[in-house]
Amino acid sequence: MPLHDTDIAIVGAGILGLSHAYAAARRGLKVSVFERSATPLGASVRNFGQALVTGQPPGPMFALARDSRALWSAWAEAAGFHIRRNGSLLLARTRAEEELLEAFCEVRAPEHGYRVELLRGDALHDLYRGQFSHHRAALLGLDDQQVYSREAIPALVDYLRREHGVQFHFSTLVRDIEPRLIHSTAGRCRAEQIVLCSGHDYQTLLAEQIAALHPQVCRLQMLRVRPERDFGLDQAVLTGLSCVHYGAFSDLPEAEAIREQIREQQPELEEHGIHLLVSPTPRGELIIGDSHHYGADASPFNAEAVDEILLGLAEQTLGTRLAVVERWQGVYGARGPGPFSVLKAAPGVTAVLMHSGVGMSIGPALGERTVAGLLG
The missing domain is CATH 3.50.50.60 (FAD/NAD(P)-binding domain)
Structure with missing residues (x-):
């Protein structure tokens, strides 16, 4: 028929x-x-709902992300779904991560048109009433947006x-x-x-x-959590671990020092491809992740040890205990040409x-x- x-x-x-x-x-x-x-x-x-411009490498990907930004805004208004347009925070936990953010802001950002601000001192301490004061710096990605995908x-x-x-x-x-x-x-x-x-x-x-x-798939572990102390997080949060994952930062010379720190101090992060992402939902909960395991097929089995690493990183980064509400597995296409x-x-x-x-x-x-x- x-x-x-x-x-x-x-x-x-x-x-x-x-x-x-x-x-x-x-x-x-x-x-x-x-x-x-x-x-x-x-x-x-199954994702974080992050429409990141800041993390994209210079060139076609950066241009596509910038053009997508306007479309997301138009769709949210026309279709009536929730969107956050106040950017993302990439937190530097170590001096090596801070040096990479400095280099990015001094050279790559002005050269290619990334709209960012580096927050330190009083500007960092004023974020969420000092909630992130235990970090060295924060890169505010002004063009980044976030939706609640589901x-x-x-x-x-x-x-x-x-x-x-x-x-x-x-x-x-x-x-x-x-x-x-x-x-x-x-x-x-x-x-x-x-x-x-x-x-x-x-x-x-x-x-x-x-x-x-010759494509592969990537399997990642993710969680939805409720913070013990709700401090009103209204922006996506990343850490310096993302600097070795996202193309906007990963090829900068300063990224190698972060890789060396990971290998020496936390090799399990490299083993499981872990870099922390946090997305607030419209209901005051947080989506956190993620890990990266590649292959021809996605194993159906999640490792509790990986979830524990993610929870520990998130609690240290956010400065509060987290209660798990939901766990799931994301799978997406990866590693083609x-x-x-x-x-x-x-x-x-x-x-x-x-x-x-x-x-x-x-x-x-x-x-x-x-x-x-x-x-x-």
């Missing part, structure tokens, strides 16, 4: 799929989105359906893709363009073409895959760029 024909058919209702749907629909095209589950359940709702993504689905006429087919598995034809459990759908945004599923569709990219791939698989068939965990940061603008390219 055929479904209604459409201009663009999108497989996957995560942030990449929704970004492409918006980019096509706002250009007046008829859009259909197919998702195998009853609601988005993948990486796009509410923002469904709200974006509803907005696209209601205001842009996007047709969603949930609980519908796409079994096969041909040029301009989708075969699904709900029937066939003809489309001038088909865009596959399948996350870390490398086997169901276009398996041979995707295999040529670059941070993302736009693969022309066949005439009228394009696969867009993330190979890093920054889909929320660059996804909106990547959708705009890809759709613009498809339309010539």
Whole structure:
């Protein structure tokens, strides 16, 4: 039984799929989105909701994150979901971390246009009534934003359906893709363009073409916690550990001293790929993580020792005890030929895959760029 024909058919209702749907629909095209589950359940709702501009490396990723910032703001207002627009705090715990932030602010930030402030002394002590005074400095990333993903993504689905006429087919598995034809459990759908945004599923569709990219998956452990003393945290928090993870900082010469400290003092952080992130939720709780384990498949087993490391880091950073409310596992596509791939698989068939965990940061603008390219 055929479904209604459409201009663009999108497989996957995560942030990449929704970004492409918006980019096509706002250009007046008829859009259909197919998702195998009853609601988005993948990486796009299991993350921190951080749309980071500051952490992106100079060049295309930084440009995509800056362009995505405006889209997130517009979507939050139109779709009615919660967004924080007051930036992020990257806390320096050691002199090595402070020196890296100094170098970043003196050279890279002005050269490439990162909007940041380095807070020390009274400015640091004034943050949250002295809650972070035990740190040496804080880098305020002025352009960074944060949403509560498990509410923002469904709200974006509803907005696209209601205001842009996007047709969603949930609980519908796409079994096969041909040029301009989708075969699904709900029937066939003809489309001038088909865009596959399948996350870390490398086997169901276009398996041979995707295999040529040699992608892996990354598995991470995450927790939702309630602080013993609520001091009203209203910004995303990172530490100097993130400086060896995010491309804005990791290639600076000063990053090597941080790596050496980790190897000498806390080798378990490198073993498990741990760098602390904290995101406040609209309900006064905090999302904390995360670890990074890479491979062809994601092990279903979480290690309690890793959660204990994350909790210890978070309690030391935030200066308060934390009670665990919820634990889960995130999985996303990783380690392809670059941070993302736009693969022309066949005439009228394009696969867009993330190979890093920054889909929320660059996804909106990547959708705009890809759709613009498809339309010539």
